[in-house]
Amino acid sequence: MNILILSAGTRDKVVEFFKKEFAGVGNVIATDCSPVAPAIYEADKAYIVPMISAPDYIDKVLDICKKEHIDACFSLIDPELSLLAKERKRFEEIGVKTIVSSYDLCETSLDKYRMYQLFNEMGIKTAKCYTSREEFALAREKGEVDYPVFVKPQCGSASININKISTDEELNTLFDIYDGLLIQQYMSGQEYGADVYIDMISGKCTNIFLKKKIKMRAGETDKAVSVKDEEVFEKIISFVEKAGFRGMIDIDLFKNDAGWYFSEVNPRFGGGYPHAYSCGVNMPKYILNNLNGIENPVNIGNYEEGVYMMKYNEIMIRKEDELIE
Amino acid sequence: MNILILSAGTRDKVVEFFKKEFAGVGNVIATDCSPVAPAIYEADKAYIVPMISAPDYIDKVLDICKKEHIDACFSLIDPELSLLAKERKRFEEIGVKTIVSSYDLCETSLDKYRMYQLFNEMGIKTAKCYTSREEFALAREKGEVDYPVFVKPQCGSASININKISTDEELNTLFDIYDGLLIQQYMSGQEYGADVYIDMISGKCTNIFLKKKIKMRAGETDKAVSVKDEEVFEKIISFVEKAGFRGMIDIDLFKNDAGWYFSEVNPRFGGGYPHAYSCGVNMPKYILNNLNGIENPVNIGNYEEGVYMMKYNEIMIRKEDELIE
Numbered sequence: 001m002n003i004l005i006l007s008a009g010t011r012d013k014v015v016e017f018f019k020k021e022f023a024g025v026g027n028v029i030a031t032d033c034s035p036v037a038p039a040i041y042e043a044d045k046a047y048i049v050p051m052i053s054a055p056d057y058i059d060k061v062l063d064i065c066k067k068e069h070i071d072a073c074f075s076l077i078d079p080e081l082s083l084l085a086k087e088r089k090r091f092e093e094i095g096v097k098t099i100v101s102s103y104d105l106c107e108t109s110l111d112k113y114r115m116y117q118l119f120n121e122m123g124i125k126t127a128k129c130y131t132s133r134e135e136f137a138l139a140r141e142k143g144e145v146d147y148p149v150f151v152k153p154q155c156g157s158a159s160i161n162i163n164k165i166s167t168d169e170e171l172n173t174l175f176d177i178y179d180g181l182l183i184q185q186y187m188s189g190q191e192y193g194a195d196v197y198i199d200m201i202s203g204k205c206t207n208i209f210l211k212k213k214i215k216m217r218a219g220e221t222d223k224a225v226s227v228k229d230e231e232v233f234e235k236i237i238s239f240v241e242k243a244g245f246r247g248m249i250d251i252d253l254f255k256n257d258a259g260w261y262f263s264e265v266n267p268r269f270g271g272g273y274p275h276a277y278s279c280g281v282n283m284p285k286y287i288l289n290n291l292n293g294i295e296n297p298v299n300i301g302n303y304e305e306g307v308y309m310m311k312y313n314e315i316m317i318r319k320e321d322e323l324i325e
Numbered sequence: 326m327n328i329l330i331l332s333a334g335t336r337d338k339v340v341e342f343f344k345k346e347f348a349g350v351g352n353v354i355a356t357d358c359s360p361v362a363p364a365i366y367e368a369d370k371a372y373i374v375p376m377i378s379a380p381d382y383i384d385k386v387l388d389i390c391k392k393e394h395i396d397a398c399f400s401l402i403d404p405e406l407s408l409l410a411k412e413r414k415r416f417e418e419i420g421v422k423t424i425v426s427s428y429d430l431c432e433t434s435l436d437k438y439r440m441y442q443l444f445n446e447m448g449i450k451t452a453k454c455y456t457s458r459e460e461f462a463l464a465r466e467k468g469e470v471d472y473p474v475f476v477k478p479q480c481g482s483a484s485i486n487i488n489k490i491s492t493d494e495e496l497n498t499l500f501d502i503y504d505g506l507l508i509q510q511y512m513s514g515q516e517y518g519a520d521v522y523i524d525m526i527s528g529k530c531t532n533i534f535l536k537k538k539i540k541m542r543a544g545e546t547d548k549a550v551s552v553k554d555e556e557v558f559e560k561i562i563s564f565v566e567k568a569g570f571r572g573m574i575d576i577d578l579f580k581n582d583a584g585w586y587f588s589e590v591n592p593r594f595g596g597g598y599p600h601a602y603s604c605g606v607n608m609p610k611y612i613l614n615n616l617n618g619i620e621n622p623v624n625i626g627n628y629e630e631g632v633y634m635m636k637y638n639e640i641m642i643r644k645e646d647e648l649i650e
Contacts, residue, residue, distance in 0.1 A: 010637040036539060036548045038635035173498075214361060222638075223361045225645075271638075278642045306645035310363035312335040313547075313596075314639035317603045320550075320631035 001026040001291055004065060004073035004096075006084070007052065008032050008039035011076045012316070013274040015042040021284035029068050031061070035323040038316035046324050052080050058087050065096045072291050074099035074247070074268070081106040081267055099200070099247045099287060101267040109265045111155050112182050122239050125261045128185040133175055136183045145185050151175075154182040189256035191215075193224065194236055195269075195276040197283055198245050200290040205237040206298050207286065209276035211309070222311040224272060226279055228301050232260045237300070248273075248283045275309035326351040326616055329390060329398035329421075331409070332377065333357050333364035336401045337641070338599040340367040346609035354393050356386070360648040363641035364401075371649050377405050383412050390421045397616050399424035399572070399593070406431040406592055424525070424572045424612060426592040434590045436480050437507050447564050450586045453510040458500055461508045470510050476500075479507040514581030516540075518549065519561055520594075520601040522608055523570050525615040530562040531623050532611065534601035536634070547636040549597060551604055553626050557585045562625070573598075573608045600634035 003022060008015055008030040018028045019042065030043035033051045040046035047064050050057050065073065073096055075084055084091075085103035092098075100106065108114040112129065119126040128145050130136040131154065139145045148166045151174050164186060165171050175181055190212060197207040210232065211224040236251060239262070250270025252263045269283070277283070280303050286296045328347060333340055333355040343353045344367065355368035358376045365371035372389050375382050390398065398421055400409055409416075410428035417423075425431065433439040437454065444451040453470050455461040456479065464470045473491045476499050489511060490496050500506055515537060522532040535557065536549040561576060564587070575595025577588045594608070602608070605628050611621045 010635070012637040013640070036633055036635050038637045274638075274640045275642075278640065304644070308361055308643045308645070308648065310335070310361050310641045310643070311638050312337040312363045312641060313599075313636045315338070315599045315603065316635045316637060317600075318633045318635075319629070320633070323633065 001071050001288065002069055003028055003287075003291075004061075004068065004070045005030045005039075005043065006049075006061065006073055006075040007077040007080055008043070008046075009037050009076060010039055011269070012039045012042050012314070013277075014076065014269055015039045017274075017277050017282075018284045019044065021282070021288055025288065026071070027068065029064065029070065031064065035325065040324060041316055041318060048324055052077075052083060058083070058090065062090060062094060062096075065091065065094055070096050072097040072099055072287070076269060078110060078266065078268070082110065097200075097291065101245045101247065101249070105243060105245060106267055109267050112152070112184070112264075113154050115265060118243060119239075119262050122242055124235065124239055125259060126263065127187050127261065130183040131181075133171060133183075136171075148186045150184040150186055151181055152184060153178070154180050187254070187256065187261065189254035189261065192227075192232075192253045192255060193270060193272055194232075194251040194253060195273050195281060195283075196236060196240055196245075196249050196251060197281075197286050197296070198240050198247060198249065199286070199296045200246050201293070201295045203241065203244070203246070204298055205240050205300070206296040207281050207283075207302075208233055208236055208300050209279060209281040209303060210301075211272065211275055214308075222272065222309075224275055224309050226275070226303060226305050226307040226309075228303075228305055229260075230301075233300050235260060235262075247287070272309065275307075276303075278309065279303040279307050326396050326613065327394055328353055328612075328616075329386075329393065329395045330355045330364075330368065331374075331386065331398055331400040332402040332405055333368070333371075334362050334401060335364055336594070337364045337367050337639070338602075339401065339594055340364045342599075342602050342607075343609045344369065346607070346613055350613065351396070352393065354389065354395065356389065360650060365649060366641055366643060373649055377402075377408060383408070383415065387415060387419060387421075390416065390419055395421050397422040397424055397612070401594060403435060403591065403593070407435065422525075422616060426570045426572065426574070430568060430570060431592055434592050437477070437509070437589075438479050440590060443568060444564075444587050447567055449560065449564055450584060451588065452512050452586065455508040456506075458496060458508075461496075473511045475509040475511055476506055477509065478503070479505050512579070512581065512586065514579035514586065517552070517557075517578045517580060518595060518597055519557075519576040519578060520598050520606060520608075521561060521565055521570075521574050521576060522606075522611050522621070523565050523572060523574065524611070524621045525571050526618070526620045528566065528569070528571070529623055530565050530625070531621040532606050532608075532627075533558055533561055533625050534604060534606040534628060535626075536597065536600055539633075547597065547634075549600055549634050551600070551628060551630050551632040551634075553628075553630055554585075555626075558625050560585060560587075572612070597634070600632075601628075603634065604628040604632050 027044040030040040030046045031049045084098045084100045088098045116129040195209040214223040250266040352369040355365040355371045356374045409425045413423045441454040520534040539548040575591040
């Protein structure tokens, strides 16, 4: 059983976890478009591929799948998720399972307004969103929402270009300069993250790891502590099963006096997944089970609370002639 | 010989390098104001201290120095450098050497305009700076400078709030909102970094590690490759010796068709120091030599070129009851 990790980038830990799980079982192969992506050097074998936007990208990946007898593949970056879902058939034709949610869900996850609509349909609380100044002004008149608001790209990744806005003047300035903006209700609350696994055979949510994000005095670095909450476990299970996600996903949430709010879904390994893994939530194992035709048992919240995770920088060193070409 | 690393934060690698060098020689003690600072868990012993702005901060640090028989200390964060330099005498009174440049140089390094003036005095090329709109407008009239420019806080750290500005309107908006801004000539060029050691006994620049920063297609992560350049080595040696820096410092530079430009000096271990260390530029050893009264030999550029460094995230895990209080 060989697995291919696409766009491995700097996700060294994910590659490492798969290598541990696949030891004696098969190979872990990794790709990236850059030879200075440290994670590819953790794999059993690595390939440099074109950028995902290149016309021959999927062909090159399929070639690697054939050559390395790959059984399943997944990607670690957002823009590639829809692509894999869309090309799922071409992978299936050569016996490769694509570990990714449906094309529609991948696209929805990239679009903050579509995700807002999905949350609403599912009865999940989330911050209110508006795609135009007019719509927002109307909602303000009705008393539905007020400044401050976040203004962000509707389809942006990460927190790039997010602005907290308090006046019409600032709002107009941003809308005059940029297209494709979204106005989002500003809500305070404690931030949480959830690493979730949805069994690829049964479609059931089998594992959830919930962590409270720790805001540092100096800002900057990622720290979190494992927690449990039955109420949000129920909400997550219901949401991901009804929506139909598959495999590993990452959900951003927050909680305030009014309860739990969902803010974002990333249908891939989240950046904080090593925390879940270190607490025993072993997704490479669940994936391997699924690939072997074994359903994973539902095992929600079976981890220790009060485990702190603190990120820091490690480095990978390679001489020029050791770089993969 | 025991050493104290203040505000260790997420600089796990630096603590690790000192532990390697001080093995069999003495202890490495670390502090931070937060119990979720991963680097403190790498040390032989760690203490949680007040924030550096607290009135009793230095007293608490001096207490630790006495209790742990500390011989020397240094800090890993910018705002603490001036503080250590200012309080140097109180440390010396209890036999503790503070590894830091002079108070004046630490303050200059925090202030982009003062550093600009220092570079000018030393005959070092750097981007032009203006502290007012009027001064900038005058220089524009004279044809000295033109848009685009960077507008940034005169005393800000890192790249927080840096804006690339192309019109008077944008410039005025920023100046109307914020105080203490600096207008800096926008210059393109290849970015470099230098890890530099200035012997604390001889005052000579003994080691320089030069690395070219690699811009990634996807942006985001830190990658660099070791390089050598005799011309910039000479410039760095002359600058740091004339200015009078001491110990480990980090210099940001760039190069374009007009030659080498200096942009910033951080009189502490730079974030990319592990790259230099992995190429044999062993500053913990040079520090230990100095503490033992041994001058380090001048040894500029004695490392391999073409060594690539790629950062990625590692995690430190601690249970609640294992956190240092």
